[in-house]
Amino acid sequence: xxxxxxxxxxxxxxxxxxxxxxxxxxxxxxxxxxxxxxxxxxxxxxxxxxxxxxxxxxxxxxxxxxxxxxxxxxxxxxxxxxxxxxxxxxxxxxxxxxxxxxxxxxxxxxxxxxxxxxxxxxxxxxxxxxxxxxxxxxxxxxxxxxxxxxxxxxxxxxxxxxxxxxxxxxxxxxxxxxxxxxxxxxxxxxxxxxxxxxxxxxxxxxxxxxxxxxxxxxxxxxxxxxxxxxxxxxxxxxxxxxxxxxxxxxxxxxxxxxxxxxxxxxxxxxxxxxxxxxxxxxxxxxxxxxxxxxxxxxxxxxxxxxxxxxxxxxxxxxxxxxxxxxxxxxxxxxxxxxxxxxxxxxxxxxxxxxxxxxxxxxxxxxxxxxxxxxxxxxxxxxxxxxx
Amino acid sequence: xxxxxxxxxxxxxxxxxxxxxxxxxxxxxxxxxxxxxxxxxxxxxxxxxxxxxxxxxxxxxxxxxxxxxxxxxxxxxxxxxxxxxxxxxxxxxxxxxxxxxxxxxxxxxxxxxxxxxxxxxxxxxxxxxxxxxxxxxxxxxxxxxxxxxxxxxxxxxxxxxxxxxxxxxxxxxxxxxxxxxxxxxxxxxxxxxxxxxxxxxxxxxxxxxxxxxxxxxxxxxxxxxxxxxxxxxxxxxxxxxxxxxxxxxxxxxxxxxxxxxxxxxxxxxxxxxxxxxxxxxxxxxxx
Numbered sequence: 077x078x079x080x081x082x083x084x085x086x087x088x089x090x091x092x093x094x095x096x097x098x099x100x101x102x103x104x105x106x107x108x109x110x111x112x113x114x115x116x117x118x119x120x121x122x123x124x125x126x127x128x129x130x131x132x133x134x135x136x137x138x139x140x141x142x143x144x145x146x147x148x149x150x151x152x153x154x155x156x157x158x159x160x161x162x163x164x165x166x167x168x169x170x171x172x173x174x175x176x177x178x179x180x181x182x183x184x185x186x187x188x189x190x191x192x193x194x195x196x197x198x199x200x201x202x203x204x205x206x207x208x209x210x211x212x213x214x215x216x217x218x219x220x221x222x223x224x225x226x227x228x229x230x231x232x233x234x235x236x237x238x239x240x241x242x243x244x245x246x247x248x249x250x251x252x253x254x255x256x257x258x259x260x261x262x263x264x265x266x267x268x269x270x271x272x273x274x275x276x277x278x279x280x281x282x283x284x285x286x287x288x289x290x291x292x293x294x295x296x297x298x299x300x301x302x303x304x305x306x307x308x309x310x311x312x313x314x315x316x317x318x319x320x321x322x323x324x325x326x327x328x329x330x331x332x333x334x335x336x337x338x339x340x341x342x343x344x345x346x347x348x349x350x351x352x353x354x355x356x357x358x359x360x361x362x363x364x365x366x367x368x369x370x371x372x373x374x375x376x377x378x379x380x381x382x383x384x385x386x387x388x389x390x391x392x393x394x395x396x397x398x399x400x401x402x403x404x405x406x407x408x409x410x411x412x413x414x415x416x417x418x419x420x421x422x423x424x425x426x427x428x429x430x431x432x433x434x435x436x437x438x439x440x441x442x443x444x445x446x447x448x449x450x451x452x453x454x455x456x457x458x459x460x461x462x463x
Numbered sequence: 464x465x466x467x468x469x470x471x472x473x474x475x476x477x478x479x480x481x482x483x484x485x486x487x488x489x490x491x492x493x494x495x496x497x498x499x500x501x502x503x504x505x506x507x508x509x510x511x512x513x514x515x516x517x518x519x520x521x522x523x524x525x526x527x528x529x530x531x532x533x534x535x536x537x538x539x540x541x542x543x544x545x546x547x548x549x550x551x552x553x554x555x556x557x558x559x560x561x562x563x564x565x566x567x568x569x570x571x572x573x574x575x576x577x578x579x580x581x582x583x584x585x586x587x588x589x590x591x592x593x594x595x596x597x598x599x600x601x602x603x604x605x606x607x608x609x610x611x612x613x614x615x616x617x618x619x620x621x622x623x624x625x626x627x628x629x630x631x632x633x634x635x636x637x638x639x640x641x642x643x644x645x646x647x648x649x650x651x652x653x654x655x656x657x658x659x660x661x662x663x664x665x666x667x668x669x670x671x672x673x674x675x676x677x678x679x680x681x682x683x684x685x686x687x688x689x690x691x692x693x694x695x696x697x698x699x700x701x702x703x704x705x706x707x708x709x710x711x712x713x714x715x716x717x718x719x720x721x722x723x724x725x726x727x728x729x730x731x732x733x734x735x736x737x738x739x740x741x742x743x744x745x746x747x748x749x750x
Binding site for chain 1: 507509525697
């Protein structure tokens with residue numbers, strides 16, 4: 077699904093039109109001029125051959141010409157991978173997933189083909205236990221600087237002193253509401269579920285993801301987001317089954333439906349909330365006052381990665397604050413790296429979707445490792461979906 | 464004599480060998496693997512661990528809903544295909560001018576050259592908020608929701624599987640002996656009774672082939688319910704994807720897969736019987 081017909085094309089139709097319009101306006105950038113005339117390539121080749129411009133440090137290792145990354149929907153600035161290809165020469169194929177379970181299943185089955193992927197905090201200990209991720213070779217990640225990061229968000233990437241994963245960003249799980257369609261102000265998960273059955277009937281989406289869908293149903297009753305208790309899960313299941321007939325969809329890729337106006341309310345992660353609100357002002361992002369999830373997404377490299385050198389190269393590239401800042405502006409999730417924060421514009425740092433008030437953050441919980449692998453929760457979610 | 468027969472048998476065996484090998488490697492062996500998985504247990508972290516238990520089969524009622532949805536929507540979808548396909552096939556085989564026939568056939572087959580995924584995505588946009596509902600909003604019909612409904616799934620199914628239904632019916636009508644129609648008319652039958660008594664009856668093997676072809680593919684369908692049903696209209700195919708990818712309960716998934724295969728075989732045998740009975744024709748062996 078992730079492989080677009082545009083992959084490998086020299087230029088996309090949109091870009092072509094953009095370029096054309098810019099040229100029509102008489103504007104041509106230095107890069108375009110060099111690109112169009114071929115002078116850029118010639119200069120680069122000559123510079124490298126003559127030793128004016130040093131070749132990148134990893135040039136000694138063959139990077140191949142393509143690699144594949146597994147990540148989340150709407151999670152990266154596509155320009156990042158394009159510039160990576162232009163600078164390093166490796167094309168990146170993006171595989172999009174809706175849940176950590178799905179990523180785990182693919183890695184467990186073997187031969188996933190990924191050279192880099194983006195697991196969430198609570199899964200890393202399981203990956204380590206199953207022996208399917210690589211202890212990172214920090215010598216290859218010169219752009220990473222752990223001293224610039226807030227340990228509250230990074231701890232789960234390090235197990236027994238060994239770094240298995242380095243963080244991409246953190247965020248929260250709340251819900252997004254189209255306030256034009258659902259005008260009543262909301263501030264809790266109780267209101268989310270109640271609205272889903274009445275005013276939001278047929279217009280509400282929940283994640284195709286047991287952690288958040290079950291977790292936020294548990295919050296309706298004020299239970300822990302990570303609860304594994306039989307009786308509490310039974311209550312959550314009862315609520316989910318009651319809501320099911322009123323839902324618009326069970327899907328983790330909710331942006332298209334929110335944008336087209338088919339869905340009016342959805343469970344939502346920080347970055348999607350920020351993107352939706354940035355583009356469509358009436359879509360608000362709400363954190364349930366009962367609590368819910370706070371998370372950190374990491375980068376990790378599978379043990380069976382087919383192109384580890386390229387995986388490290390891309391990871392190192394993404395750890396460059398100048399690249400990371402562009403990713404954050406596109407993705408919308410808050411950064412953990414102080415060097416990146418220093419580069420972010422003030423309005424981003426003041427955005428309450430990204431940096432919620434302390435009293436809203438306080439009740440949030442990080443996912444627990446046991447929540448990922450608990451068969452009871454897995455089966456509950458499957459029963460909910462097949463109901 | 465014996466020598467030539469032996470040689471004949473050897474040639475037959477050699478000719479069949481590649482197909483047999485293909486069947487063994489890609490059908491029999493995976494089936495055995497799945498059968499073994501299905502009597503195993505879910506490992507603590509998910510996946511499979513060896514055991515000998517029929518607990519997974521006992522647990523099948525937990526997916527009764529998925530089975531029910533599939534068992535209802537697959538025949539309804541196939542019937543929908545049939546209702547659209549029959550007139551088209553009839554026109555193509557018996558009414559369309561000879562020189563147009565090939566072009567019309569091509570027009571039916573060509574969309575099949577694009578992946579079903581792409582074509583289903585197109586429906587996602589046509590039925591979604593920026594498609595038909597946006598057009599209807601102009602004439603004052605607000606907030607109509609078409610996407611993620613059983614109707615959308617049914618539409619997707621009829622659209623996606625239509626050529627598979629048209630072609631077998633077309634073939635059976637094409638082979639129809641026109642003299643039988645004349646004979647029927649000569650003997651005083653009205654066009655309607657000729658159609659029912661001769662045309663329809665003789666095309667039934669084609670109808671049943673198309674019907675079972677579409678039914679069997681629909682039993683394993685998962686893409687259309689996911690995209691056009693919003694993950695709410697759950698088929699067995701969706702239950703399988705869920706069990707292998709989300710719950711990581713391979714043994715239960717395998718038990719469901721085995722059951723699905725058995726159901727498909729039963730459907731095939733039934734379709735074959737019905738077709739033989741209805742058409743009164745010689746037995747058509749599908750399997």
